[in-house]
Amino acid sequence: MQINAHLNHIRAAQYACTLLGYTLQKNGASPDFLAQIKQLEAHMSLGRKLFRLGNSADALEAAKRAIHLSDMVLRFCITVGHLNRAMYFACDNILWAGKSGLVPHMDQEKWSQRSFRYYLFALILNLSRDAYEIRLLMEREVNGKCQKGASGDNSCAPREEGKLQQVALRLKLQLRLLVHVLRSNPPLLLDLAKNACDVFIPLDRLGLYKTGPGFVGLCGLTSSVLSILTIVHPWLKLKP
Template sequence: MEPWVRFSAQSQARERLLRAAQYGCALAGAALQRNGASAEVVARVRQLEAHLSLGRKLLRLGGSADALEAAKRAIHLSDTVLRFCLTLSHLNRAMYLACDNVLWAGKAGLAPAVDQEKWSQRSFRYYLFALIVNLSRDAYEIRALMEREAGGQRAKGAEAGRQQQQRRRAEAGLQQLGLRLQLELRLLLRVLRGNPPLLLDVLKNACDLFIPLDKLGLYRSSPAFVGLCGLASSVLSILTILHPWLKLKP
């Protein structure tokens, strides 16, 4: 009960709940339409989805300032790659949220002259850049952990000896390549299994990536798939709020 009380007290948590509901509606609307539901029912689900989206925009007002503060903190990280990736990610997120605030003002009637399509495209571009940087950071973390894990195995000697023996048995270059890929895959799975925060961050960013790709027309996906990806990433985000140890740090 205590984690849930702490969860519900955070505006970010409420925004994540609305996000999960929004993409759940998108998924439900696509399923209803595919199964031949009446146009009225589908329209109501789509309207609910739009209201949830507007509510999320309201909760994200002022989020740009938080993102800028996070970027300031990231500048002082000792690791050069992490410093670059996190600072750039937070800056892109700040721009994305700023565009989102403009969209909210337009939809709320405070700035009716706002070009919704232009600002929406601009917002999704910043969102896409932030996700690409986040995935780059994840790849860097994975590579560093894989090298550390491989180094530990070489120190023990047993695993390295088995790998060398297997390589000697390989007679052709293609076999050696296949063996190396197999060993790398095993190492990758071991690293991700041993680091749940990193695994969740990779899955969340990978799911989110399809949303701006679809909105920008770079990679078209079905509404059901986009809804499923958004719902999955929202659930993963909620997990990291309920259980802070699952959030990737820094």
């Protein structure tokens, strides 16, 4: 728990440096000062990799626990997500060995790309899990309202309106229901926001969707702050 807190603080500082460097560059800061910011960011990145040397084993243990979940979709998303995280950390460890000089002739770019690919797959599975849980909660909310009003309330019955009005009304109701579900479930909202921020980082690094260092720094800083919140307030962490 304490190591995770330190890692998230270092991660927040690293992406704050990314955002700061971008802002200073836009405002015409001196090249020497920008180089110092970049060097500080690189040191923090290397420090995070050192602290994460045992995280592959933790991710594999989490995958072994998740494989016993009764819900098939959650079991798949969480288990495969943890396996991808384990591979991401393993690639990251190899990358750390190259950057620290232990393996001097290693192709760092190749291992960096592999690392970010596994990271992206893990985040896609996390977002899929979030979407699935949102759908379950929305269906439960609708079914509860319909059962409650079955004796006389016709709010769930179809209405005689034009097609466009029906589509607009349905979208409005779905959006309102989505907002209600997320407001009623802060851990799910926090997890969705964190994964949505994080996914832009590997997309940018892999060249799939270029957003630039400023946006990447903002996303990384935001997701780090949200992760720190789940450590300070454990009830905000999405379970299982």
